[in-house]
Amino acid sequence: DQQVKQNSxxxxxxxxxxxxxxCDYTNSMFDYFLWYKKYPAEGPTFLISISSIKDKNEDGRxxxxxxxxxxxxxxxxxxxxxxxxxxxxCAAVTQGGSEKLVFGKGTKLTVNP
Amino acid sequence: NAGVTQTPKFxxxxxxxxxxxxxxxxxxxxYMYWYRQDPGMxxxxxxxxxxxxxxxxxxxxxxxxxxxxxxEDFPLRLELAAPSQTSVYFCxxxxxxxxxxxxxxxxxxxxxxx
Numbered sequence: 001d002q003q004v005k006q007n008s009x010x011x012x013x014x015x016x017x018x019x020x021x022x023c024d025y026t027n028s029m030f031d032y033f034l035w036y037k038k039y040p041a042e043g044p045t046f047l048i049s050i051s052s053i054k055d056k057n058e059d060g061r062x063x064x065x066x067x068x069x070x071x072x073x074x075x076x077x078x079x080x081x082x083x084x085x086x087x088x089x090c091a092a093v094t095q096g097g098s099e100k101l102v103f104g105k106g107t108k109l110t111v112n113p
Numbered sequence: 114n115a116g117v118t119q120t121p122k123f124x125x126x127x128x129x130x131x132x133x134x135x136x137x138x139x140x141x142x143x144y145m146y147w148y149r150q151d152p153g154m155x156x157x158x159x160x161x162x163x164x165x166x167x168x169x170x171x172x173x174x175x176x177x178x179x180x181x182x183x184x185e186d187f188p189l190r191l192e193l194a195a196p197s198q199t200s201v202y203f204c205x206x207x208x209x210x211x212x213x214x215x216x217x218x219x220x221x222x223x224x225x226x227x
Contacts, residue, residue, distance in 0.1 A: 021158070042221070043205075044203070046216060103148075104155050
């Protein structure tokens with residue numbers, strides 16, 4: 001049973017436009033959420049995170065929104081750049097234990113010039 | 114550079130062979146993890162360790178074993194390789210520093226079992 005779901009396997013956007021990647025979770029014990037970016041033949045790298053006590057976190061072109069009641073989070077990239085083309089993984093964790101991340105299946109973002 | 118080092122980067126095994134995937138970190142992190150990523154799937158946790166001498170099963174531990182004799186090293190052992198273990202394996206460590214939750218991933222080991 002998937003606890004973290006990314007229902008869009010792929011997304012294609014034009015350079016300069018907004019990219020919106022979505023993630024849903026089922027486990028109400030999750031209290032911290034992260035987005036990772038992965039290029040081929042490399043390990044995932046951290047992008048941005050949000051605690052369950054917040055509903056928004058910004059870092060430059062990247063913003064993560066959290067809707068706890070809907071158990072939904074989204075990553076907004078504005079403006080999108082060709083270098084943003086990668087697979088994006090949503091991950092969730094319950095803090096205070098073994099800190100195990102639970103990952104979604106990922107969304108492949110392609111930003112076209 | 115500090116980080117998580119995985120060796121080898123690529124390996125082809127025959128069914129029934131054994132091998133050890135190596136993972137080392139130099140950040141003095143207590144928490145370490147092994148994940149596997151199958152095509153079109155997310156990362157699934159195989160085993161994890163919260164400190165030297167302590168290991169526990171993750172979501173998909175069957176066919177694997179681990180040990181954690183030092184803080185730095187967390188090897189993953191495949192005893193009897195099966196085609197279902199064809200995957201990309203990622204090791205990670207966690208130091209719980211800063212907003213990135215402290216997770217650092219290695220660059221992965223691509224394993225093919227034939």
